Amino acid sequence: MKKAISITLVLLLGIFVGISAADVEKTVFGPENYSAKKKKDHKDTFSTAALNDATIVLGKLIVMNGGPDKKGKKQRVKDATIKINGKKVLEPKDFNKKDYRIEIAVKLQKENTISVKIKGKKKSYITVQIDYEVGPGGPIFSGPQQYPFVCRTEKSDLGQPLVDNHEGFGIPVYGEDASGDKPAEVSGYCKDCNTFSRVDYFYRSNVDGYFYFLGDPSTPPADIDQTTTSDGLTVDYIVRLERVTINRFIYSIAMLAPFDHDAKHHKKKKKKDEISWDTTAWNGKLIYSFDGGVAIGHDQGKLKLEDALYDDALSMGFAVAYSTGNRTGVHYNLMLGGETAIMVKDHFVDRYGKPKYTVSVGGSGGAIQGYVYGQNHPGLLDATITAYSYSDMVTQTIYVGDCSLLEYYFDVIAPMQGDLTFGGFAFNPYLFPPIQHIGSILPRTWIEGLSSSDTIEHPIYFPMTGQLGSTECIEGWFGLTPLAMNPLFTDVGGLDQFPDDVVLGVKWNHWNDLKNIYGVDENGYAPAPMDNVGVQYGLQALKDGNITIGQFLDINAKIGGWKQSDEMIPEGYPFSPENEIQHLVDGPPDPADFDPWSIRNANIALDAFGVAPRTAGNIGAMNAAYESGMVFTGEIDIPVIDFRHYLDPVLDMHHAQQSFATRQRMIDGQGHADNQLIWFAEPYYDMTIQAFSVLDEWLYNIKHKVLGEGTVANKPATAVDLCVNVDGHLLGAGPKAWDGILNGGSPGPCTNAFPLYSTSRIVAGGNIKGDIFKCHLQSVADAIANGVYDSIVIDGATQIRLEQIFPDGVCDYTKGDMGLPEGW
Structure with missing residues (x-):
């Protein structure tokens, strides 16, 4: 009856082909022509828009050998060596005169040097260009994108978004001087709020338990904490955090990476257009963190570090994915949110490989996403932990x-x-x-x-x-x-x-x-x-x-x-001071215009x-x-674990009855709710780690058919309804x-x-x-x-x-x- 969009079907049909951040000006260097006439190395410098010297900017080196036509083929070089910041990124073995275009994924810094050495006939040449890596802009199936759309890249400490037009649509993007100041001159405009991929490192302090920026992972500070993963590996608590935009929203992927500075730990690259990352401390499993709140769109949303760096999961070795497009405090369009989650997971798989399983965790609107995406997009999630849940928003x-x-x-x-x-x-x-x-x-x-x-x-x-x-x-x-x-x-x-x-x-x-x-x-x-x-x-x-x-x-x-909507008029007090367009629709707020009921x-x-x-x-x-x-x-x-603290006495909106509203829908919709566990606790006993443990066993059983076929047949003995008091003592x-x-x-x-x-x-x-x-x-x-x-x-x-x-x-x-x- 429902329209389910399988992530597997999406990927098999190649829906992502052609989906890109259209018209984004993403070239950071070039195009520059280098001729074989010059015997010495060609050398140039260029800057990225990184805000920090230690930030790794992800880019793509594009090398065009001669030209694509018959004449151009005769002008192709024999081979070339290209170094960026002293490291070889292209060698003669990567060259083939039959290939006009070569693309190689590269790591950049805030300030960069490039050297090019060429062998070939005097008239032979190559053209070198370096682009930022920019995530796919969407949409796939959610329909036309909203405008206006408020960019939050600067509020997220990611700098200005990339220019995508010069016609005045969106927000102005300014040129920046060497100190990062913005002169008055507008270099272009940004309508879709896209930015480039970057990686930063953070560590958790053993003094206060907070995460701090780490400039050089090879020299950890004295207060660095350690953590032991679910695989039993004890490592320095260093996290690699990747951030970029996908489907116009800001996403992050966080993962333990204590050995990124040590090349011997890195996985072998599968192809030139791929960057090698250390995955030694990753337990092979992905947590997708969905977030709550209530909002009505037209907003990219701010990415906060505390959202991206989910300690409970990272400390156990899980990778953690997050997107502002999966926070209902940014928008409540669950078709758009489901689309975003599919695109982010596709990117994760492309970057790191298919995880053993993907579990979503989220409270309130984040829990709703777990239920709705689990229903609508088979294959996206393997299980979900829905905290303070409702069945859906509408x-x-x-x-x-x-x-x-x-x-x-x-x-x-x-x-x-x-x-x-x-x-x-x-x-x-x-x-x-x-x-x-x-x-x-x-x-x-x-x-x-x-x-x-x-x-x-x-x-x-x-x-x-x-x-x-x-x-x-x-x-x-x-x-x-x-x-x-x-x-x-x-x-x-x-x-x-x-x-x-x-x-x-x-x-x-x-x-x-x-x-x-x-x-x-x-x-x-x-x-x-x-x-x-x-x-x-x-x-x-x-x-x-x-x-x-x-x-x-x-x-x-x-x-x-x-x-009806077309009959409504501006709100009165106390809502009028909170209305961002009050001055446009009704003038200054008036406290005498009292109407807290609307x-x-x-x-x-x-x-x-x-x-x-x-x-x-x-x-x-x-x-x-x-x-x-x-x-x-x-x-x-x-598998679903529907968990909540019992908050009805304090008049919290996340009232307990909703867990059973959802259970009855499952009973009526699929004939049973045997794949849903309902866990309650007195405030504020945390059962997240216990939920991870139960789901880990349950998903292992499903994958290996330990107890039979399917979700329900493979429930472990620990997968039961329960409730506990504030100390975690079992009440039932x-x-x-x-x-x-x-x-x-x-x-x-x-x-x-x-x-x-x-x-x-x-x-x-x-x-x-x-x-x-x-x-x-x-x-x-x-x-x-x-x-x-x-x-x-x-x-x-x-x-x-x-x-x-x-x-x-x-x-x-x-x-x-x-x-x-x-x-x-």
Whole structure:
């Protein structure tokens, strides 16, 4: 049903052929013609844009012998010797007069010398050129690339990006003098933010455990630490870090390299166009580190050393791959992210060979990538460790979109009507002070489903009142409504480098970030799948006796829904100061323009029946979300360890229920979830090393068919569900650890130790999977007859009111998602 793109298929079809950083000005030396007339060596000097003298710049020596035509063949030299920085890179044995063009991978420095010695007839000559190594620019299958696109190479300590145009597209690139200062003269512009490959060395200190730049690996400092790899090899903790751009994002490959300075340890080069690297301390296995956060694209992302130098993995001898294109805090386009991961892994294999296995590690958005790429791209990952996971991003918006609507009801509507049931804080601009603390905030969980607390500071109200109380809707999701939904709001910095009309031409929301998936209307807006038609908020709270039928009716009449993207207006305070384009869309921020709910972009105006309209999602967008693989449907045939610290009591957005939402999707999608382990720990006991160990054995078993065929058959005895306390003491393990959550049995030991909360849609009658964008509808009369309200008496007047609130009917969650594509 889903569109899986196999990495093996991608490579076999040669999709990478022709994919390059188009139009990048990457020549660093030449082209220079050298004639055989001169008997002495030809000598020249040239500089690269390296920021450090010790940086190794990766390049390509291109030698063209004579010319390609008949006349040129007669002008070819017999042989040549070329040295760069005193080392031979081309020798007579590499020469063949039949070859017009020779390419050799070379290592460069900040300042370089080149000497050329030629043998041949007087009129014979060669042309020498040296280019930077630049990674492939993409795309493969993700569609047209975004513009504007903010470059972060300088913020990543990689210097200016390379010029790729002279027409003014992108950011200006300046000429630099010998000291690295940038004169005012613009040498060109960069639209796609590409830079060149480079290698630097770092070591870990045994004093403070931090990594530091290492200029010369052959002379390690006194405080260098040592590490013992999973293969039992004890070495100096020296890391080789390669950085460049692939698919416009900055990637890194880190690997233990204590012997890079010693040529005898280097692998034998397979071809001239390859640089030799030491892999003695590499255990042959690759960790791909995926990262989290929330962002809406148009940004290259900054590569931080702490992201690239993943100590847990490097210390054991793993190679570590990372890309800013695989950080959801840069963009949340998982088609683009999957494409980037495929390209980075392809580069790794080309550079170092195929790893024994590839395991992804990532938290939050990084965990989502593990699930989604594991589903969409068979062969990319062999296993995944998903920390603080959700099933995917797009189905989170189903219940997260309810948060601000409900908080507005609790903060404003209910208190103004005299209903203080839901506690917390009441806002009334006609009173002084306008914000009042009105009691325990815990009843909000009845409706929102998510956790709440009377002992945690509300980010807006605590500074104003000094009173405690908040909810996960606030602590976890506050501010994400404007970021994800409002096309007139963005927190992407650096946009002042682009013309105003270019910036204002972008629709700054999540849906338009994925417009290659969702498409756009005639005005350039991507449709949104968000929908709450027929949703009966608080249904379970009504049945549990926590709220009255009057409160239930009032909430559902006045909750409203979000406006469509083209109807939205600039945000109010406190979001306006965070808006990078505020000055372009609405002038200076005004603290009096108070709207922490973004309610100005909701439909809350009541009709003649006293009912606010709901939001109808776009069915085409829902279909596209499924068909593009943005929805995790549960089909993933690799080992998964879903690990999280239990953070529900502190109102963290990474609530525990999500692990089981994913498990149920796997059960429904592939018939079982036997390849998924769920591990919980009290904060902050770290189980990463234990997870590595379990997966190492599991993957060995799969490869060697130790216990049979396939993933599930080869589970080792240690691959079980479990939970531990803060000291790592086992609280429960095995097949009954989580009983009572999905199977209806008596609660298991882990179920009791870590109670789950819910979501607004589960409270409204939805399933634990959380994958219903738009429910099928049933009439109110049918809902009463079908027992939707259990023992709650729905009299004639109540039925009439329900029919006014829900003229098209209420949700029938037993029928699944109306957003599923036909045939799924």
